[in-house]
Amino acid sequence: MPLAHEVTGPADAPVLVLGGSLGTTRAMWRPQVAALSPRMRVVTFDHRGHGRSPAAIGPTGLADLGADVVDLLDHLDLSRVHYAGLSLGGMVGMWLAAHRPARVDRLALLCTAAHLPPADTWLARAAQVRAHGTASLTDVLLGRWFTAGFADRHPEVVAPLVADLTAGDSEGYAACCEAIAAMDLRPLLPTISAPTLVVAGADDPATPPRDARVIADAVPRARLAVLDRAAHLANLEQPVRVSDLLAEHFLEEE
Template identity: 85%
Template sequence: MPLAHEVTGPAGAPVLLLGSSLGTTRAMWRPQVAELSRRMRVVAFDHRGHGHSPAPSGPYDIADLGADVTDLLDHLELDRVHYAGLSLGGMVGMWLAAHRPERIDRLALLGTAAYLPPAGGWLNRAAQVRAHGTASLTDALLGRWFTPGFVDRHPEVVAPLVADLAAVGAEGYAACCEAIAAMDLRPLLPGITAPTLVVVGAEDPATPPRHARLIAAAVPGARLAVLDRAAHLASVEQPGQVSVLLAEHLLEER
């Protein structure tokens, strides 16, 4: 069964896949879908264990999540696409660009890392979720997803994300945590050939800018953009800036 997904935009236009973060669904990309689908065919999907996607039994690794996306491309009969991913979605994007380079045209990596120790922190989070559910993470994650004051100023934006987090099954979320705990994509970065944009919020405590700089320095020709007044979910907190950056990177003439 393919990953849950929605397709928006004109047939025949360049295709963009959007991969969301751990604990969110494709709904986090709504501002970018609305903007980019004017000129692109946009496919937003839910990772396994998230949203309406199936949650196979663990353990998972990043290769499993990458294979899910490859299967989705096959299901949609898409040979080659642009890909943008945030956090976990970015990790999957790096894996795809390294292992399935023929399928990825241009790549955008937002608020992500190629290696994110300590593993113990991810394993502890997995244990917490299995014991108490994903809703138990809400307060801690909101403090990492957004800069101070954003939650109070924009409850209409935050409330759907909180609801989506609470709806994520404990086992699927925990198994994704374990995949991140075991992940080290750093050796793959020099082999990525897709033109790459790396974006990070200047105030991101989950994947601080040093992780973005490492990726940008290791991927040949990669470009780095650091966004002020943004934390981890930069696509939500600074939707206009992110949409502009993606459009410039994905649609520019070669």
């Protein structure tokens, strides 16, 4: 069964696949879907164990998450697409561009990292979620997802994210934490041939700009943009700026 997904936009337009952050659903991309779908066919999906996608039985690695997206592309009969991913979605994007280069035309990597040690931190988070559920992470994650005061000013943005997080599958979330713990994509970065945009939030405590610079310096001809007044979910905190960057990268550049 393919990942839960949604397709929006003209059937004959360039296809953009959007991969979301750990603990979120495809709903996190609503501003970008609204902005880009008039000119692009936008595919959003839920990672395994997130939203309406069931968790897999047994261990999960980044290769499994990448293979899920390949299976989705096959299901939708999409041979080659643009891909943008944020956080976990960006990690999947790097895997796809390195291991399945024929499937990725242009690539955008938002608020992500190629390596996120120490592994023990991710394994501890997995254990916490298995013991206490995803809701136990809410306060910590809100402090990482957004800059100070954003949640109070924009409850209409934050409340649906919290609802999706707390309704999430604990085992699916934990398995993705273990995939991140084992991940080191740095050796693969120089092999990525897709034109790549790297975006960082200047105030992101989870994947700060230094992580984005590692990617941008290693991927041939990658371009880096650092957004002020943005933390980890920069696409929601700076929706217009992120949508404009994606449109420029996927639609307007040669």
